[in-house]
Amino acid sequence: MRRLQIATIRELARLSGVSVATVSRVLNDYADVSPTTRARVLEVARELDYTPSAAARTLVMQRSQVIGVVLQTGEGHPDLQHPFFQEVLVGLKHRLGAGGYDLLLFATENPGNGFSEHSFARRARHHRVDGLVVMGVDPADPEVQKLLRSSIPLVAVDAEVVGRRSGYVISDNQGGARLAVRHLRECGHERIAIVTGMLSTRPGADRLLGYRAELEALGVPYRDDYVQEGDFYFDSGYRGMRALLALPEPPTAVFAAGDLMAAGAVRAVEEHGLSVPDDVALVGFDDIQLAAMMQPSLTTIRQDKTGLGATAGEALLRMLEQVDAAPPTTSLPVELVVRESSRVRSSRRARKQRDLEVTGA
Amino acid sequence: MRRLQIATIRELARLSGVSVATVSRVLNDYADVSPTTRARVLEVARELDYTPSAAARTLVMQRSQVIGVVLQTGEGHPDLQHPFFQEVLVGLKHRLGAGGYDLLLFATENPGNGFSEHSFARRARHHRVDGLVVMGVDPADPEVQKLLRSSIPLVAVDAEVVGRRSGYVISDNQGGARLAVRHLRECGHERIAIVTGMLSTRPGADRLLGYRAELEALGVPYRDDYVQEGDFYFDSGYRGMRALLALPEPPTAVFAAGDLMAAGAVRAVEEHGLSVPDDVALVGFDDIQLAAMMQPSLTTIRQDKTGLGATAGEALLRMLEQVDAAPPTTSLPVELVVRESSRVRSSRRARKQRDLEVTGA
DNA sequence: CTCCTCACCGGAAACGTTTCCGGAGTTATT
DNA sequence: AATAACTCCGGAAACGTTTCCGGTGAGGAG
Structure with a gap:
């Protein structure tokens, strides 16, 4: 049979x-x-x-019911490796899946076979994807620019790209950074430093901007030597913190513009024989899973990561349904989550609360 | 123009x-x-x-140069959310991308539109994927069984599915568990408990098997009350550890069959006013990024996660090139990584070493 | 009884490729 | 000088759909 x-x-x-x-x-x-x-x-x-057959249908209908996803493989670090993008992907897949679309992950490795197959724009046309989601890319990248001109609906996550058929969704990075700095100030700190993310990315730049803006609003003088440039990953947080600790007048509080870097900073502090939060208070950004699990648990600015994905998917669906739908330029709110790394003292009660947070999730 | x-x-x-x-x-x-x-x-x-046009080419050539990836959305936890699968995906994408294939992520949410579109087998035929990679699925699942019968080359990760055109790659879970237990015993512990993963999964079951086998080999008596069933996620580790600590004679060492659970266990221990590793030694499994970053850093059994993905991709490519290539039944070796959570005392030197490990990676 | 309308259905073109088959030149072989 | 063997190329079928256009038969209106 x-x-x-x-x-x-x-x-x-x-x-x-x-x-x-x-x-x-x-x-x-x-x-x-x-x-x-x-x-x-x-x-x-x-x-x-x-x-x-999807192929036959695509051929005649000129649409594929497939959305292309490009995760730029950052220098050395595949973005897929960063927990942030993973969670965004979850939200994206969920929303788009419910809309009847499947996700095509563009391999960033050039297959080399056949004639030049690399360019994302080519791949998009090749598979005739109905829409695109790009994450962690530089808007100035010529590849991305080509994508913009291609008239395929596109939404970027965490990068401010705009075009006739393309928009973006992003978190309120600047506001988040201000939240972080204000919190640190309210904890009594005056010497507040920052370890930034990659400044070529929107979130990296905006978080630094927010840091400076809030410092000014609070009347705390800005110091160049309190700014350490990182790249969002653990090691750069570690190195940045070390550099800060080596200063003649080290900061008593640090805003790390990413949780992974905050974790690296904790490592550096403890290796230096000091303690978080007693000697150095720390606030991160993202609220990735790690933040609640690590020791001390990390005060951070929570981004709604799956929300970013879902919103991106939602917007894409809208643009697919009505050609004249305006591309999104959405900014999602963030939220301060206070945990141990910024508390004056880690008390019994604090632990209890932290616990509730995690297990309740 | x-x-x-x-x-x-x-x-x-x-x-x-x-x-x-x-x-x-x-x-x-x-x-x-x-x-x-x-x-x-x-x-x-x-x-x-x-x-x-990929569609036209697919239509006439009867092959799509696309590999389908199904990540079963576990009960409550999308697998994509587990860091383990994320890293496997990285390896997979890399290898398959180099081979000229793109990855199609099957949405697990039933689109509902059109006539019943859910079944993975249907979707696979619909897109005419050349091969399939399935992760975190139950081999007994009727969906998976249908896939096996479909004659599409398939390789599973972390699940022992075999068929005429389908094989699997997996880590040496049993051996890893034995390594963990032996290490704990060598640290001087006699009362060694386990928090298991989901026993319905191969890794969950095998790690328990290894635990028992090594206990026996070492002449340490097995006790039912030292076995707590978990589900690989943080909360279950936390709960399992609490249960163990409530025992009249609590264990002095615990093997948590997953790093996330180990992190939960650490939380439980500290909340109980005890310390890791001084009161309870802990060994995890997987060596996800978290393991090296957390405090205390986690002794664990390292799986070569991207290696699993790459091996799966490799095997699939082989099966695609030669029809008669045997489906893989590969088991990848694991490795004990000693960190603070199982050290007798956290010394200056230990910290140094831990540091090297992370920054050198 | 004829004509119109309507419900239902089939033929065929089109979508963009690959590949089989054969044909026209050109060069080599006898 | 005829034929064989290459080299290079074009026509056309096929892949599995969707959709336009028109056709048939039944029933209602004149």
Whole structure:
């Protein structure tokens, strides 16, 4: 009873004694078909376990029901490796999946086979994806610029790209940074330093901006030597913190513009024989899983990561449904989550609270 | 100069003054074409920024150059959320990308639109994927069984599925568990408990098996009350550890069958007013990023996660190239990584070493 | 009884490729 | 000088759909 070839619409038509046109009509829920015919065709289709060919459908309809996802492989660190993007991906997949779309992950490694196949724009056209989501890319990247001109609906996460058919969703990075600095100030700190993310990225730049803005608003003088440039990953946080500790007048509080870097900073502080938060208070950014789990648990600015993905998906769906839908330029709110790394003293009560937070999630 | 329609092979043929057949031959590097013609076609193709349509090619060639990836959305926890799978995905994408394949992420949410679209087997046929990689699934799942019968080359990660065209790659979970227990015993512990992963999964079951086997080998009596069933995630580690600490004779060492659970266990221990490793020694499994970053850093059994992905990709490529290639049944070695959570005392020297490990990675 | 409308259906073109088959020149072989 | 063997190329079928356009038969209006 196993068929060797997978069933085609022609086979299905033959078996139900109607034309392929009619079969197509019942499969696509057109009105112009009698109830009896419809029932018969559906029955045979079920028996055959028939599935239409996406390729054929794409070819004739000029749309694929597939969304391309590009995660730029950062220098050395595949972005896929950063927990942040992973969570965004979860939200994205969920929303787009519910909308009937599948996700095509563009491999960033150039296959080399055939004629030059690399460029994202080419790959997008090649697969005829209906839309694109790009994450962690530099908007100035020529690759990205090509994508923008391509008239394929696109939404970027964490990068401010705008075009006729492309928008972005992003967290309120500047506001988040201000929250972090204000919190540190309210904890009594005056010497507040920062370890930044990559300044070439929007979040990296904005968090630094917010840091400076809040410092000014609070009347705390800005010092160049309190700014350490990092790259969002653990090691750079570690190195940045070391540099800060080596200063003649080291800071008593540090805002690390990413949780991974905050973790690195904690490592540096403790290796220096000091303690978090007693000697150095720390606030991170992102609230990745790690933040609540580490010791001391990390005060941080929570981004709604799956929300970013879901919002991006949502916006994309809107743009696909109505051609004239405006591309999104959405900024999602963030939230200060106070944990141990910024508390004056780690008390019994603090621990209890921290616990509730995690297990309740 | 912008074309409204994307260029087709027909257009390309017209512009180069040859037939589509010839263009196709040029593009696919056939020998049967004169150097001058070849050059001309290539030139025009470059000008047009021509890209062949994947849909058309798939249709006629009956292959898509796409690999389907299914990540079963576990009960409550999307697997994509577990760092483990993320890293496997990195390796997979890398290897398969280099082989010229793109990855299609199957959305697990049933789109509902059209006629029943859910089943993975249907989706696989629908997109005509050339191969499949499945992760974190139950081999007994009827969905998976359907996939096996479908004659599409398949390789599973972390699940022992075998079929005519399907194999698996997995870590040596049993051996890893034995390593963990032996290490704990060598640290002087006698009362060694375990918090298991989901026993319905291969790794969950195997790690428990290894635990028991090594206990026996070492002549340490096995106790039922030293076995707490978890589910690989933080909370279950936390709960399991609490239960163990409530025992009349609590263990002095615990093997947590996953790093996330180990982190939860640390939390429970400290909340209980005890310390890791002084009161309770801990060994985890996986060596996810978290393990090296947390405080105390986690002794664990390292799996080669990207290696799993790469091996899976490699095997799949082999099966795609030669139909008669045997499906893999590969087991990758694991490795004990000693960090603070199992050290008798956290010394200056230990910290130094831990540091090297992380920054050197 | 004829004509119109309407419900239902089939034929066929189109989507963009690959590949089989054969044909026209050109060069080598007898 | 005829034929064989290459080299290079074009026509056309095929892949599995969707959709336009038109056709048939039944029933209602004139």
